[in-house]
Amino acid sequence: MGTIKSLNKWANAHTYYPLDVIRVALGVFLFVKGIHFLSNSQMLLDLFTPIQNMAGGMIILHYLAPAHFIGGxxxxxxxxxxxxxxxxxxxxxxxxxxxxxGDMHTSNLVMASITFxxxxxxxxxxxxxxxxxxxFKMQK
Structure with a gap:
């Protein structure tokens, strides 16, 4: 807990608007990806064809879109x-x-790596x- 508090103090002392814009852009990007996955479920199923026979594949499909949507x-x-x-x-x-x-899609790899x-x-x-x-922390 002390580590998180020290990280928060450091972050609040070094807060810049461009970092906030990047955070908001990341959230919007993930939100849009969540909507894209919800509206285009066949594309999502096609992405998972290399691992379709693994256990928990359906759980992954049901976790992915809402996690991007709400997390974004x-x-x-x-x-x-x-x-x-x-x-x-x-x-x-x-x-x-x-x-x-599966198949190598360099654009998807680069986008996922940058987002990561x-x-x-x-x-x-x-x-x-x-x-x-x-x-909310300042409202206390």
Whole structure:
């Protein structure tokens, strides 16, 4: 708990608007991807053809779209940012690894890798000073 408090203090002391814009853009991107997966379920099923015979495949399909949808909203507003990003990490790791199991799509690999790196940054950085987390913390 002390580590998270020290990270939050450091992040609040070093908060810049471009980082908030990147956090909001990440949230909007994940939200749009969630909507895309919800509206285009056949494309999502086609992505999972290399691992369709593995146990838990249907659970993954039902976890992916709502996690992006809800996590994107939370990240964009800066509410429970670290928890929302922790929920995104298994999906992003799977998005990176699926390119090596099935057909290689370099654009998807690059997009998933960049999103993963940005998520890792905000996992340590937190939501920043211009977020719902900071607002609610100051209301105490």
């Amino acid at each position: 909203i939370l990240i964009a507003f800066g509410l429970l940012t670290r928890w929302a990003i922790i929920a995104q990490l298994p999906i992003l790791i799977g998005a990176i690894l699926i390119n090596f199991v 790196i940005v998520c890792l940054f905000f996992l340590f950085y937190g939501s920043g000073k211009h977020s719902a987390d900071y607002y």
